Amino acid sequence: xxxxxxxxxxxxxxxxxxxxxxxxxxxxxxxxxxxxxxxxxxxxxxxxxxxxxxxxxxxxxxxxxxxxxxxxxxxxxxxxxxxxxxxxxxxxxxxxxxxxxxxxxxxxxxxxxxxxxxxxxxxxxxxxxxxxxxxxxxxxxxxxxxxxxxxxxxxxxxxxxxxxxxxxxxxxxxxxxxxxx
Numbered sequence: 001x002x003x004x005x006x007x008x009x010x011x012x013x014x015x016x017x018x019x020x021x022x023x024x025x026x027x028x029x030x031x032x033x034x035x036x037x038x039x040x041x042x043x044x045x046x047x048x049x050x051x052x053x054x055x056x057x058x059x060x061x062x063x064x065x066x067x068x069x070x071x072x073x074x075x076x077x078x079x080x081x082x083x084x085x086x087x088x089x090x091x092x093x094x095x096x097x098x099x100x101x102x103x104x105x106x107x108x109x110x111x112x113x114x115x116x117x118x119x120x121x122x123x124x125x126x127x128x129x130x131x132x133x134x135x136x137x138x139x140x141x142x143x144x145x146x147x148x149x150x151x152x153x154x155x156x157x158x159x160x161x162x163x164x165x166x167x168x169x170x171x172x173x174x175x176x177x178x179x180x181x
Contacts, residue, residue: 005070012058023058023074024051030075034082046085053081125175129168136161137168 003011003022012019024031031054035046057077063069122141126134132154139145139153147165151158 005067005074006064009058009061009064009070013061013064020055020058024054027054027074027078030078034078037082038085049085050078050081053077121175125168125172132156133164133168136164140165 003019005023005026008019008022008026012023031047031050035043035050038046054074054077057074061070061073063073126137129137135154136150139150145153147158147161151161154161
C-alpha cells in the first residue's frame with residue numbers, strides 16, 4: 001500500500017524510522033532541484049545536507065494534518081537549508097580572495113545568486129523600513145539614481161539620503177551576507 005506523507009510523518013515521529021526513506025523519496029524531486037543549484041559542493045553532499053535538514057525537521061514539524069501542509073512545511077525546510085548552504089558557499093568563496101578584492105565583489109552578481117533569493121532577502125529588509133527608506137533603497141539599487149536626484153524627488157537633503165543609504169547598505173551586509181557566520 002502506498003503511504004501518504006502525513007501517515008509517514010506520524011509513523012516516523014512514533015519511532016518507526018523506516019518511514020524516513022518514504023518521506024525522502026516523496027521529496028526527491030525538490031531535493032534534487034535545490035542540490036543541483038548548489039554549484040560549490042558536490043551534488044551528493046548537497047543532497048545529504050538537505051536530507052539531514054528534512055529528518056531534523058520531522059521531529060519538530062508543528063502540524064501533521066493535511067498532505068499539503070506537510071509538503072509546504074518540508075519544501076520550506078529544503079529552501080531554507082538551500083539558502084543557508086548558498087550563503088556559506090558565497091562567504092567561503094569570497095573569503096578565499098585577497099582582502100583588497102573582497103570589498104569589490106557583490107556576491108549576488110559574482111556567484112549568480114538567484115533572483116528569487118535576492119527578492120526574498122530584499123522583501124524581508126524592506127518590510128522593516130519606513131516608506132521613505134524603502135524609496136531610497138529601491139531608487140539606489142534598481143533605478144541607479146544619485147543621492148541628489150533622490151533627495152529632490154523626496155524633498156529632503158542629500159545628506160539625509162546618503163546617511164540613510166549607508167545605514168541600509170550596512171544593514172543589507174549584516175543581514176543578508178553575514179547570515180552564515
